[in-house]
Amino acid sequence: MLSRIWVWGASIATCAIMAFSSVAMADGKVVITGWGGTWNDAYRDGIWKPFAAESKVEVVEDQYNGELAKIRSQIESGTITWDMVSVEGAELLIGCQEGLYEKIDFAAIGGREQFMPYAVDDCGVSSDIWATGLAYDADVIKDPPKSWADFWDVKKYPGKRGMRSTAKETLEEALMADGVPIDKVYETLRSPGGVDRAFKKLDELKPYIVWWESGAQFLELLSSGEVVMTPAFTGETITTAQQNKRNLKIAWDAGFLLGVDHWVILKGAPNKDNAVKFLAYYAKPEVAAEFSKRMPYGTPHPKSYDLLSTEVKAAMPSAPDKKQWALEFDYPFWVENLDDLTAKFQAWAAK
Amino acid sequence: MFWTVALLSAPLLFLATAFFYPLATFLYRSVDNAEISGSLEATGKAIATWDRMSGIPGEEVFRALVYDLSEAHENGRQALLARYLNYRVNGFRTLIMAAADAAPDLIARGTSYQSNLIELDPRWAERRYWLAIAREIGPVTSFYFMTAADLQIKDDGSIGRKSDEDALYVAIFGRTLLISITVTLLCLVIAYPIAFLVASSPPKTANRMMLFVVLPFWSSLLIRSTAWVILLQEKGPLNDLLLTFGLVNEPVSIAYTRSAVFIAMVDILLPFMTLPIYSNMKGIPTHYMKAAISLGATPFQAFRRVYFPLSLPGVAAGCLLVFVLALGYYITPDLVGGRSDQMISWFVAQYTNKVVNWGLAAALGTTLFILTLLIYLVFAWQVGVSRIRLE
Known part of the structure; x- marks a missing residue:
């Protein structure tokens, strides 16, 4: 009752x-x-x-x-x-x-x-x-990476790499690592064979990649030392580094996506x-x-x-001083090719 | 009388509306082509006269398409049409969007829709776009099932395997089966001795041991999967332990590999193997073994020839349960595995939540459903349904 x-x-x-x-x-x-x-x-x-x-x-x-x-x-x-x-x-x-x-x-x-x-x-x-840039833990890596080619160099920087599990961003980064100048990246992607070139470059790094999807995930991977470097949302990285007193750094001069x-x-x-x-x-x-x-x-x-x-x-x-390293996302390119390249990327990544 | 019938059939009604109806609509999704056929009715009629063998369709097909696009533009359906056609041939999105935007103007200009449309975008003179429209104009489509089977229709109309670079799902179905079989066998090897130990212990000890078997049920699957990531990562406790005892010189990577998927899935699915085997063993009278030994069998012989065959219904039930559950696993491999360790459900989730290609998601899901059903039927036929005991 x-x-x-x-x-x-x-x-x-x-x-x-x-x-x-x-x-x-x-x-x-x-x-x-x-x-x-x-x-x-x-x-x-x-x-x-x-x-x-x-x-x-x-x-x-x-x-x-x-x-x-x-x-x-x-x-x-x-x-x-x-x-x-x-x-x-x-x-x-x-x-x-x-x-x-x-x-x-x-x-x-x-x-x-x-x-x-x-x-x-x-x-x-x-x-x-916002931007996606090459992030690393400066307490672990003493000699800062200066390019995406360094990101690909597993001899100079042993350890795993984080990467965002999307075709967008990843293909651009692969081409930059392959020596394509920042202002020629989308021109190369649009040209015949450009996409294949990016995937071929990704093949080299594939065994070392840990894929992530959300901001929280890559911060966890980087902070725990599971990966030594990762493309990262720059704002979230800098803010988290300040809040948790971590020495996470962005290699802006390697080139970043804006x-x-x-x-x-x-x-x-x-x-x-x-x-x-x-x-x-x-x-x-x-x-x-x-x-x-x-x-x-x-x-x-x-x-x-x-x-x-x-x-x-x-x-x-x-900021104006970073303009020389900034690669602005070519959204019209991605609107046109997102479905196709996402399917290709998934087939590639799943093997 | 009426109320009795109504009350008794209520659960059936519930099952029909909450289970069979959604399942049926989901299955239908895998062949549904309304997004394309619904927006291109006039074009569908006109294009039937095109022989497809050479050239591009004539003026009346172009005219019908422009009118269809104009109507789609008015209803705001052109984007949906563009998206679904883009799945068939990449590049269709911009082609349709631009033509739909220009459609009212093209109608106002009148004659020679063909040259006006080609002037707008020269790709309209390419055969492959028209062949795709002619092929995909019907109310149902086989496109999604073909994709799920790594097949494609070539421009000459024949069906062929996709190139190795584009082929994906057959390999993923194979991987799904392989992982599920491995997990089932690992579970069996671990669970059988545990069940035997518990079943042959005195009741008081057995109850305590059972507590440890069912304990994992009380924590969420998500938490246990995440815990494995933490345990297995390079700077995690397991590697610390191995390094401290000098068993390895440098950290081993287990997290985000196939091994991690096996470890986590076996951990989570183990109770589903242990419980059926245990309950079956409880029903085996202990004096059978004693009788066998008293008649001259060694303990091992007695186990192998008397006890083990009697425990098989439990083993069959456990294996079936674990195997079928493992087939649909998604969240655990997603958390602890790498991209090359994902099973088919991961792709279903990807196409449902991220890409919004529900047709392909439904086709993959349906294929998995049929596969599971087939395996069950083969299993039931080989083992016999009556011998599988779940209680």
Whole structure:
């Protein structure tokens, strides 16, 4: 009998709490999905919390590994649980063509001209300008690697290598290791025999590769010493190194891949208005800079760069002094070839 | 009366809606071609008149395609069409997207759809794109099953094996079988003595030992797999131990190799082998062995000729259980193995979650399903279903 009273009491209390909380958050919520880990930490502390405090809109966060599938299945099934997602450049173009995203209403967020041209699109505003660079533990490797050819050199640097388990990134790195100059990488990939050349180079390193998929995985591999080097998301690496007092370094001069992630609003998002509200809040240089301060990645705002300390500027992949080593992802190439090269890459890797 | 029938059939209804219906739709996915045939109805009718032997289709086929694309563009279905055609021939995506964008304009311009479309993109004059459309226009397609079997339709219409570079899944199915068989045998070798020991111990000791057998069931599969990665990695406890005792000079790499897959899978699947064998052995009267020995058999002979044959139903049940479970393993090889140690389920997951090629995922899944069913039937026919005892 007593236990039954308990159950009733608990249910009534739960209902009361739910009713109360929905009153407290009268301005609703917005569900924002980022890349997880330190990336979400930086956005949460730097931007989401202040936004929630100012606008009274509750920010509900989620994370994923960039699978377009998770967005497609929401749109196709009509049960949309995410309002805003940060997507990579190729996924931005494909999803925009397929009508997965709302077009951005630039008038509502202060105009398109305020942003750097390559950081905005009809369907998106850049959430971060990021990079994949050659990372190593400087406490283990005393003679820093200077090129991707060094990454391939298992005599000079014995031990295993981490690599991201995607065709995109891996093929570019293989060509750089094979001596292709940074500005000729996509030209080579587009030319006949270019893709085969990349796979042939990958054959050499194959027995030494440990494949990873998420940011958390490569940090674990590198920190535990399971691999001596890995291509790594530079911002996550630098932030983790600072937090855990590890001597993880990026060999910028080896050449790195520069990418742009975009905030997109899903088509038919239940809290679309709040998502637009968030973009309007985010589209201020001083707000966007709060992310860069916590995670050394670029923002779509040219002015926010000036608000950063010299230390943060030095860690940014989009800093002017690193331009000579930067290889920008050729997203149109990947939109065209992603399916085919992914299949080829999988067949190659699985053998 | 009515209520009795209704209540008794409720579980069946539940099974039908929650199991058979999703299974059937999943199976259908592997041949479904609605994304292409649904968007190209007029083209499908027009292209039937093309003889395919030489040249490219005539003006009316081009016209039908432009109208189809214009309609797809209006409904927002052109991207889906482009994606599915791109699986057939790489390059179709941009070809279709550009043509769909230009379709209303092409219709406004009118005559010579053929030259206008080729002017837009010269690839429209290539036969291979048209052959692919002509081949893949029907409501069902064999494309996904062919891919799962490493086959392809060549431009002359014949079916051939893919080149060694592109072929993949036959080898992966072979690997899936090999890993499952190895794991089953390893489990059997380890589980049989354990089960024998527990079954022949006094009840109090046996209960305590059983606790250790079922203990692994209480922790999650994910945690146990991850734990193996930590134990087996180069800077992990196992290597520390080996180095300290001087058994090896440099760390051995076990994590992310085939050995790690065997170790972790055997660890996780072992109870499924031990329990059926144990419960079978419990049912073997102990005086059978004693009788055999009293009639002059050595203990080994008594075991081999009396006890072992009686324990076979348990062994058969355990092997079948472990083997079938191992066939579908995904998360453990994913965590502890390398890319060349993945089994077929890994590819099903990849095509479901990452690439969104559900047709291929369904075809691979269906093939695995049929394979499992066949193995079960052969096994049941050889061993006899009545002899497999799970209780």
